[in-house]
Amino acid sequence: MNASVAALAVQNVSVDLGGRSVLTGTDLTVDRGELVGLIGPNGAGKTTLLRTVLGLLAPSAGRVLVEGRPSRPGRAPIGYVPQRHEFAWDFPISVADAVMTGLTGALGPFRRPGAAQWEAVADALERVRMTSLADRPVGQLSGGQRQRVLVARALAAQPAVLLLDEPFTGLDMPTQELLTVLFADLAREGRAVLMTTHDLLSALDGCDRIALLNRTVIATGTPTELAADPALWMATFGVGPDSALLRILKAA
């Protein structure tokens, strides 16, 4: 590991989808040990940015470097945690087996999981404190437990970068707090963690840095720095000075 190279570097990235420009000149770096919140309105390009980082979309300009190398699906050490509704929770599979599918890409075709893989799954489950539910069918889990399973699946391959897409959606505040603590811990252990969220309070409370996104990264900074500058939020969300959003910002 080269300490001078950021775990994730998005450099001047532009992305077009269906002939329409979605992101332009986007810059963002996330270092190991950092939990960064990506905040912006619907349609700002948050999901597009995540998909570009994963290498699923090719930027029309700029580049994405993971540990100094261009991002490619299956090659870059990235763990992806999709929104909970993306996962087929009615599938008849246990928690441990679901987490094992996080190693499918690393194992490659025709190979069966061995002792090393099951150990990695056990470690990942331990990390999100789901060990006691390892044998339970995924369909019987609560929303917070489901989010933990998806995080464990992403952790199984021991990625340097963890991407979380809207992990708090539909969860109550105590569950959000527990997850925020978990994400911060995962960052402290030496991973670069980037999460998109609509939940301003959780983001301001738990993230080390926040990036405001609307077609490009408008500003990055610590929660305290950004909360002190309402103009940035008005630009990002396109709201006026009397918006409830700004009152939440002041309260936080």
Add this chain to the structure above:
Amino acid sequence: MNPIDFLTDLLNPDLAFLPKALAVAVMSSIVCGVVGTFVVLRGMAFIGDAVAHAVFPGLAVAFVVGGNLVLGGTIAGVLTAVLVAVFSQNRRLKEDSIIGVFFVAAFALGIVIISQAPGYAGSLQQFLFGSITGIPDSDLYVVAGTGVVVLAVVFLLSKEFVTISLDRESARAMGVPVFRLDLVLYILVTLAVVISVQTIGNILVLALLITPAATARLLTDRLGIMMMLAPVIGGVSALVGLYVSWSWDFPTGGTIVLVLTAAFLTAWFLAPRQGLLAKHRGRNRIRTSEIRATATTALIEPDPDLQPLKAGA
């Protein structure tokens, strides 16, 4: 007719077509049960139906020119699957509309082609509703060989199929070739359908693919068990269906499907956890749980739905 007479008929050299039909029906049920597990879990029943119809022109061409039915059906099925995949790239139409266009077109083409053959009405009925007579010996080997290949591919790629069934985007992000695996799955469905069409018929083959797997899903929350149960349910139903149809002179395909449906309904009502009876019993269980716990601790598995969720979230 009692089962002994059925056994006697099976061994009667004058009725040589009967054991052949039984072997083909049971083998194809087993293959359909395993492949059907993924069809059911991915909500692909409509695609299964489409493939079943799409193989028809291939069967018709093979029939008219006297070629191999399995080969003809496979080519037509795969061709239609590829056409659907290609035309689905147009985002203005959803995939199910494309499938709707192509599978009916394929079926229509099959009807036109088969009308060119002499004795058209009879052979059409045979294709649509199945027949247990006239299975050549070579088909036994083709069905067995194809079945083994299909099962081997499912076994070798089950890890990948599970991964893309759970969550396609994460699978793509891991570098798993989702589109190619989809095509492989379509081809496996096509092969399972083609080897089954002869005995059970083009219209009814969907039941062989869906019903055993759906029945198995009602009975278990474990994929491994489901993939064992579905072929067993399919195979036993094929045996019972053939026996019933032979005894009472019912059409074979229809009888097998009705036996499968009976198995499905039985599971619906009697499944240990999700069944109606189990749900009813669940309400009384709390009262009797203490007595049972002391008497038969080892026999009763606690119902997780009734357990308080453990701490951790």
